Amino acid sequence: MGEKIAEFRNRWEKISRLNHALAVLHWDMETYMPEKGINGRSGQISLLSEIAHKWLTADETIRSIEAAELETAGDEYYSDSAAMLRAARRQYEQQAKLPESLVVQFAETTAEANSIWVKARSDNDFPAFSQSLEKIVSLNREMAECLGYRESPYDALLDLYEPDMTASMVAPLFNAMKERLVPMVKAVSEKGNEKNPLEEMSFDVNAQERFGLMVLGDMGYDFSRGRQDRSAHPFTTSFGPWDVRITTRFHEQDLLSALFSTIHEGGHALYEQGLPLDMTGTPLCEAVSLGVHESQSRLWENIVGRSREFWGHYFPKLRKHFPTIPGGINEDLFYRLANRVEPGLVRVESDEVTYNLHIFIRFEIEQELIAGTLRIQDLPERWNEGYRSYLGIVPPDDARGCLQDIHWAHGSFGYFPTYSLGNLLSAQFFNAAEKAVPDLKSRIAGGDLGSLKEWLNEHIHCHGARYTMPELVKEVTGEKMRAEPFLDYLEIKFNALYNMG
């Protein structure tokens, strides 16, 4: 390794270590921190965030990138050196545009907003949160102005989560989805659902945990480099590829919720654990984008975890863990129960078909908020109108309406669309895997989840951030991101489930 590239890696490693330390502080905050610990924690977090931002945007950083670029000027486009310097420069150029005062103000505002939101949601009191949201929207606008954009300020924010995507690139994909999803939801709703015999049962939480851990193990999640804990909202976090943790939450009344959340987070975690270990501390050992991340979680949760093949293997095991499951429930019925489509109010509880409609509503609203065409005080009504038009139902209160998600309180605008992009990619990636491993589904039916994991490791995870999202999609699938594979997948699956088409 040349001297300059070594110097660059050394510098980046420090930034990366700081970010991983920050992730530990966040993880603890969500899992084990006692109630009043927040009084000290927010200061620790804002301090480390400030240092990390300072280091990333320091002159020394861009000088070390430039020196390493010169030194490795002859290297191939996708070589380690060229790819990592490209990724580093991108992050530098983005973050260097944000003045430190804005970063600090943003961190402080969102830290405060978070607890205000928690209380507002539990009190069903939107006005109590509206001032914080006003501030957050305005800080996001300010950030967008600093970051720069071609078409709309929203693009600058979206770019933070999904590099190089813009609202006008997302819109046609979402329109294509709407065109087929809205009628699909309508048709399914008319069919109606059979009674759910699991509904009034309860399920031992420890048995739920054991079952989930078994599935995680089968997926190839490496417990020597991770663990599962409990938190109010499930998430995956990485302290580097040597320590990738997930969380879940259990409900006694609901057998499926924690299980699918575990599989979902497991998908995220396999990605982080699969990043190239020898690139630890470099920008190559980072995920490409949130859309790609979500493709991994949704692929495992839905395409695998809610498949008939999966339950052919796991239902008998599930019955052993929960002997009270009525004998009348068989694999076919259980598969149907895991795939009930029903327009609902809450995104995180929604099924594969309606899920994206929740996203479209948020995508529209956050564009309007950033553009200033929607006033904060009108948000609840706008939200309800979105639900009426896309899902045909209206939230009875804001707690189950526009206060349900944490994202805006976290300060994130432009994050939501990546969920739907992830859904599209999940189908394209699974198709590619099936092309390479033609008996993939029967392997899954036989309980072999490792074949899929290995394919994902070799074709997606191991690249880290070597490719951009579009480059990766092209490399893996031979095509661009598009909506049809996902829509076809849904149509075939749910037409069969609901005897339609």
Next chain:
Amino acid sequence: MGEKIAEFRNRWEKISRLNHALAVLHWDMETYMPEKGINGRSGQISLLSEIAHKWLTADETIRSIEAAELETAGDEYYSDSAAMLRAARRQYEQQAKLPESLVVQFAETTAEANSIWVKARSDNDFPAFSQSLEKIVSLNREMAECLGYRESPYDALLDLYEPDMTASMVAPLFNAMKERLVPMVKAVSEKGNEKNPLEEMSFDVNAQERFGLMVLGDMGYDFSRGRQDRSAHPFTTSFGPWDVRITTRFHEQDLLSALFSTIHEGGHALYEQGLPLDMTGTPLCEAVSLGVHESQSRLWENIVGRSREFWGHYFPKLRKHFPTIPGGINEDLFYRLANRVEPGLVRVESDEVTYNLHIFIRFEIEQELIAGTLRIQDLPERWNEGYRSYLGIVPPDDARGCLQDIHWAHGSFGYFPTYSLGNLLSAQFFNAAEKAVPDLKSRIAGGDLGSLKEWLNEHIHCHGARYTMPELVKEVTGEKMRAEPFLDYLEIKFNALYNMG
């Protein structure tokens, strides 16, 4: 508040936040971190240690201390400003003497030594650890030379844990202890112990945990500002006074071990939780010394937790938690079982009487190692000789001999004597509390632990680092640190227990 003192406090708060973030990383490492997480964690820890050291020893730090000193020159000696600047200057002057390269080398060497020690201990292989220990001793000598000393290099190290104490101040205290303890151990050993009917029982770990948590709650430990987790070695850690955590470990075969460890760590934690909240982020919101810290843990563990009064109240509750305790065991017998004196090989399992003998051995050995009069390869024999002479027994192997403690692997020389100093102080402090609250023991017998906690809060904890250790002892007890109160306490207690004297 003046501008300069505000600037100083602002700077110190950042250093303090960094140290608390570091403590979170350590806590997680000992409690929840998966096996391979260490590959990333050691780099995160060494990076934050490096920044914290850099900030503390930067020119800006001493300039901000000096400016604030000038601004507050008229303030009283024990005023907030004067006391916090004194404490800050002390830390600055000490740490600024250590070159950064030495600090980093020390952090790296001890991080590595830690895992080598773990393996060497489990393999009972002292030679495997000797090279690391050699390096650590030599780095400690180097540190001592940088720090400076009047009488011996060891004093410079002791000063890191017990400011302003020297080996020649410790020695007369230890000699006074030896003079009475050695014959006491001999006399008790000749008396022998009754059979322990708990010995072959087992005790549900969850019930042990519940009982311990109840006692912690009674002690006034604030669970909204802390929690108890499990780790291989029990410890207390503070992320600031808003989040003070303890750990313990449970053994099914041993009812007393986890319980007394919980009370012990609870004593440390009450101290940290009792530090002045309005001084958070200043040097005043820090403990005075390790000796004072240990006085709090030992006071609760031994003087309270192993007292007849305590068990008068708690034994009936214990029986409810563990209905299998034989009916033949009553409060008196249980009190005796909790106070069995028996020369043993392992410090952390030793009783109140023999405990200090373990410390004397380590104190002698570490002085010899630092002075260079003892060679590393001769350490095991020297250790065994110490045990033969003080306790009349010889370890059958080094795992239960000179490899038993983690301290040297951590790089700590000069730490051990603070344990015995803490024992001395615990008796002096308890006597002072009893003088102020004459019915303190009967309050404890009635299950009121809060009176003692409040007294400690008001007379010791709330001062933080306002006084030095000798100043605090004088302030609280009206006298200097001395050995007699502790020795008298032991003599009265154990003469009665063993029908002697």
